[in-house]
Each structure stands twice: as structure tokens, then as C-alpha cells.
Amino acid sequence: MMRSIPPRLRTPLMMLVFGAVFAAAAVAGYGWGSLLHLGPVIIAGPVVYYVWGGRNSDSAAMIRQQLDERQAYRGLKIQAVVGRVMSGGASIAFLAAWAAKATLWPFEIFLALFVVALLAGWVITRERGDARDDSPGSPHSWLTSRQ
């Protein structure tokens, strides 16, 4: 279904859908008055995102999901920075909560997620195939010498 939607529209549309769900929850919890504050943000956010996606820049290419190799690499570096900051922040928050004898389980969830994400990333990005050293003189040199 997502493939039938133009790439530039996908993220703004997702923002709009999640915004609508969030607005529905806010209305259920706090009444229609909450829409006065939330409504403009929920509508303006996707519109700004869509308009920005039409520009000729790296950020616009990321919004359009039409990245060349440098932009994709830059996107990965940005994700790495975000991951490092978030995991560092979660660790510091955990230590602060532990020192203050506050509730720890929300931070433990974050730290567990960090470990799970690290393992998942390791498994997903692993390179399949034989990684044994088959250079002359090594125990696995027969792999190439029999040719």
C-alpha cells in the first residue's frame, strides 16, 4: 500500500495519521478544548515537512526518501549520533534515578532496548559467507590451493 503513495507524501501522511490518533486520545482524555492547542501543530507539521521535501537539499532528499549514496551515508551517521546520544542519555538518567532512589523500571526498559538493538544490528548487518583465512600457510589454505 505504501508503495502506491509518492515517497514525498509518505512521512507527512504518517505524521498526519499519528497526529490524528494522538488528537483522538487527547480529546478522549481532556475534551475538545485540547484540539485548540494540538490541531494547528498536527496540521502544520506535515505541511511544513511536505513543502520542505520539495527543496533541493540533503534534508529534502531524506524527506522524499530519494537518497544517493552520500546522503544515505549521511543519514546513517545522523542515526548513529542519535543512537549514541539516546543511549548515553538513558544511561545517565538510569544512574540519576538509581542515585535518587527513584523508580528504575522505565530506564531498565531503555537499557534493555539498547542491548536488544545492538544485538539485532549485529545480526542484521553481518556478512554471510566464509571468513576463514585461506592465504598460503594458513590452516585453511587448502580452500584455494586445490584449484
Added chain:
Amino acid sequence: MLDISGMLRYLDITRNRVREQRTQRGLSQAELAAALGVSRQTVISIENGRYLPSLPLAFRIARFFDLTVDKMFDPDDEEAAT
């Protein structure tokens, strides 16, 4: 710790003849970007030595200009270094 010598070596490698070849052929950065299937920003980054292209893209660039990859990106080539 900041690896200055490593950074300098990296900058050395990224010297290339892309701008020289592009201007010789009277192409704009946007035209070259369209021909290579990358963004204009990427062409600018390669020309300025801020981005080292992948091997497939380096081959595309070299073939586009009818040169070899080592002629296009050789850091030891005095002409390319200027």
C-alpha cells in the same frame, strides 16, 4: 583523539579531477549530477574533496569522462593535486 595525519591522508585521497573535467566539457554541476544519478550536493562534495565516492560511483564518474579511475582519483598525480 583526533587523528590529524589520518585526516590529511584522507583529504589527499579525495583530490580528483572531477571539477576540471566537468568545466572542460562545459557541464554544470546539476547536469553532471543528473548524468551520474546523484544529487548536485554530492557532486559539489566530491569536487571539493569532502566526500570520497564509493567504488561503483568512482567507476561511473571515470567512465562518464572517458578516463580510468586512477587518472580521475590518483592522489599522487601532480596534475590532479593542483
